[in-house]
Amino acid sequence: MRPIDLARGHGLSTQAVRNYEEAGLLPPAERTGSGYRRYAERHALALAAFLALVPAHGHPTASAIMVAVNGDRLDDALDLIDRSHVGLVSARGVVDAVETALNDITVQPWDGPPIPISTLAHRTGSRPATLRRWEQEGLLRPGRDHQGHRAYTAGDVRDAHLVSQLRRASHRLPDIRLLLDELRDTHDPTRVAHALADRRRALNTRARAMLTAAAALDRYLDGPERTGHMA
Template identity: 35%
Template sequence: MRTVDVARESGYSVQQVRDLERLGVIPPAGRSGNGYRSYAPLHVRALRAYRGLAAAAGPVAARRTLAGLRSGTLTEAAAAVNAVHVGLAREREEALHALEALRAIRAEADAPGFEREGGAMTITELAGALGVRTSTLRFWEQEGLVLPERVTSLRARRYGPPAIGAARIVAALRSSGYGIPAVREVMGSLDRRGGPEETERVLGRRLEQIAARTVGLLRAGADLAAVVASAGEPDVVPAGANAT
């Protein structure tokens, strides 16, 4: 296949095909006798897979993942794609937890969900439940976003249900791309008339975005499967027609 053929079949421009080859998204093209690029159907499938993967995980992560698929084993390649699905599921779960926490806060009740028996968590437990670093929780504390229930004389932090609920909302907002000032404004609005409703709309949009990304990944499924199945095989493309 010529570069123009691959571009037409994949929906990318000729220049984009060349750029994505240079970035390692697709295997290196073969070369015909006169030095022109020569592609195979797998290149088209890799480009289509990249589109869905980029929609699901972002272009940087998609480039890194697809480049890794070709250099790893079949098992490693399958695990890498599965990790994207798991990541999306976790994001959805976090957004749903945030909604639960928001509704619990609005109802002035304990937030349900992943708290331990007794309703309190250490900083390590809360960081693990949210999928963030403990340093992130300390930073949120410095910014006044999530305050521990108490700090012992040994500087050990304990988070009660209200703080856990607030941490869920902050984590979901940060995952949605909200900067610290915007998160602070949202969290501060929870006590104001209309504030909780706007926060719920924000979290609802977050769930819609995750759903759209999941659909994009599903659409790329067959093409990703073809790329995964080729894992570990040499990047060899037979010399073909005089391509440009």
């Protein structure tokens, strides 16, 4: 195949195909006597695998997987895939934990006047220094009163309770931050439930994408020009 043949088959530009090859996402192309690239079935399988890996694992991880595969480092590629699956399990665990935590938190009033950091620390069983660190990490976003002191609204109280419980369950800060960004300023429990349902559907979509990506990568690994090449 010419570059344009491979590109058209996947809705890409010829420059994109050349860029992918130069980045190590495709195996090196054969060259004609005039120096023109010529691609074969293995390149089409590699490109299909990469394009399937992106929605499953994200562009950086998908790229690293293909570079490892094309560099005959199958162990490294499989390790990257395994770590991505672990991340998905962790993200799903956060959603489960938030749903459990909200069942406990929603028995408390959702409205109330802003409270100072000392009161919030007492309610969550945390130290003020911990609350300030969570703020630095983007997990809490308190306002300020007329004296410039932190003032936590009902939504901040809810977020602090969520972070406290999730941290006790050893969930990672990046996973917690991602979900809190989706729930931010949502005080209505019904809307929170909808946001969590949307998040769960997104995780399920990614899980399905991982299945598709695994099949595409397996086809590339078992391709006629790669059989026996990697162990």
